[in-house]
Amino acid sequence: MNLSIGALSRETGVKVPTIRYYEDVGLLPEADRTVSNRRTYGPGDVSRLRFIRHARDLGFEVDAIRQLLQMSDHPSKPCQEVDSIARRHLANIDSKIDRLTALRTEIRRMLDSDAHGTISECRVLDVLAEHGKCLHEHH
């Protein structure tokens, strides 16, 4: 049931040094050690690490992930602070979804018009750039 760091790495697709790094910066708790000082992990660590990997890939920074994990670690205390954090992230996520959807639509349109032989002018750039009107809201 317990995994070595290498097994955890294979299980999650996160590289071994990166796992150690996440422990260093407090995204993962300090791992239990065997008598010979090797880290051991359980199933909970697998989920947590997969979450971290996806969140990073989605452009959340470590600090944001720390907050999301905190929500998960203390679910029964949705105090005002956690609540406002959640709301802020929700707004950020909505914005990301909107922009990705716009980008997707445009790339699809390009591929599509290409298939039909029409010379397509590419507007991928503009479709995201126009979102620039919502200036400076996310820092």
Next chain:
Amino acid sequence: MNLSIGALSRETGVKVPTIRYYEDVGLLPEADRTVSNRRTYGPGDVSRLRFIRHARDLGFEVDAIRQLLQMSDHPSKPCQEVDSIARRHLANIDSKIDRLTALRTEIRRMLDSDAHGTISECRVLDVLAEHGKCLHEHH
């Protein structure tokens, strides 16, 4: 019509040194200079830079952005290479949207059940972690 680097920065929300950095790494073309060696920019640069900013925020790395910009720079040549790049990005974008949507749903559920006084167990972690089943497909 022409902007200084500071004006471009205010226009796009991208910091001045970052703009220079993007020029260094080739995301922005080498800027025209005034007689006194200052960079000047036009409206095209505003769009391009906004696009870069959003793309970065959405978790695309500089190299991916370079590819997307190339699509935009040569729209009339949807050769097979560009086409496959677009398709790969499309798949990646779809996946990002899926995961963000799942995360959004779960955060909403938390906020919602909190509002109704129920003690909500937080599953934000699991909802993304389960996507870990689609292992190693992106890079």
Next chain:
DNA sequence: CTTGATCCTCTAGTGACTAGAGATCGTAAC
């Protein structure tokens, strides 16, 4: 013509990894 903001280049620091050196540990094969 001075003063302050903005620009220039260049070097160095940060965040989030990633790679490598050198040492130790665990197991399987002799």
Next chain:
DNA sequence: GTTACGATCTCTAGTCACTAGAGGATCAAG
């Protein structure tokens, strides 16, 4: 048992994408 070798350990240094700062030049307002 002991040798072989792969996985792990710690620690330092390198990469990518910025970000901040020093030191100097330039522009625009007063």
